[in-house]
Amino acid sequence: MSTLLRHLLLSAFLLSSHLAIGQTQVQPDDSITTDAIALTGGDSVKYFATQVVSITGTVVGTGKTEGKDGVISFINMFRAWPETPFSITIYRQHLPFFAPIEQFEGKKVRVTGKVRQHEEKKTGALRYSISLRQPSQIEILD
Numbered sequence: 001m002s003t004l005l006r007h008l009l010l011s012a013f014l015l016s017s018h019l020a021i022g023q024t025q026v027q028p029d030d031s032i033t034t035d036a037i038a039l040t041g042g043d044s045v046k047y048f049a050t051q052v053v054s055i056t057g058t059v060v061g062t063g064k065t066e067g068k069d070g071v072i073s074f075i076n077m078f079r080a081w082p083e084t085p086f087s088i089t090i091y092r093q094h095l096p097f098f099a100p101i102e103q104f105e106g107k108k109v110r111v112t113g114k115v116r117q118h119e120e121k122k123t124g125a126l127r128y129s130i131s132l133r134q135p136s137q138i139e140i141l142d
Contacts (some may be wrong), residue, residue: 036112042078042086045128049117055086055130056111056141059104067091073101075132077109088138089129097135108141 036054039045045055057077064073070092076084088111090098098104113130120127132138 042084045086045115046117046126048115049128050115052112052114053130054110054112056108058108059106060084062101062105064101071095073098075101075104075109075111077111085126086128089131091131094131094133098132098138104138104140110139110141112137 036052037048039048039053039055040057042055042057045053055077059075059077061076061080062074063076063081064071066072072092073090073095074081075088075090077086077088078084081087090101095101111130111132113132116129116131118127118129119125130137
């Protein structure tokens with residue numbers, strides 16, 4: 001094999017390795033779709049558990065809590081927690097895409113994603129959330 005060909009192959013390998021190491025891995029999210037159901041209220045989200053929705057409203061607060069896998073961030077629309085049954089969740093590995101989450105406070109936003117239902121541990125109340133994984137899932141409207 002010629003020296004030039006070896007150098008080209010080695011350069012291509014090193015470049016691809018460098019790009020793979022420098023990139024943040026984002027898992028494909030089945031929640032991004034153009035067929036999302038449009039909602040404008042947090043109370044109605046309970047009727048769309050497991051479905052993809054696009055919900056528009058004003059962010060009334062943000063917060064963070066320590067979970068078993070690290071910090072979990074929350075964005076609340078319409079009403080402050082715990083009065084709202086719906087929250088937007090950002091797990092530790094995706095937080096750099098949305099930091100600082102305080103940038104969304106008081107803003108009208110549109111969030112698109114799959115609605116997940118879970119039972120609150122302390123009260124047993126059903127709660128609903130959309131997990132943000134990609135920046136394209138949230139859009140600041142004003």
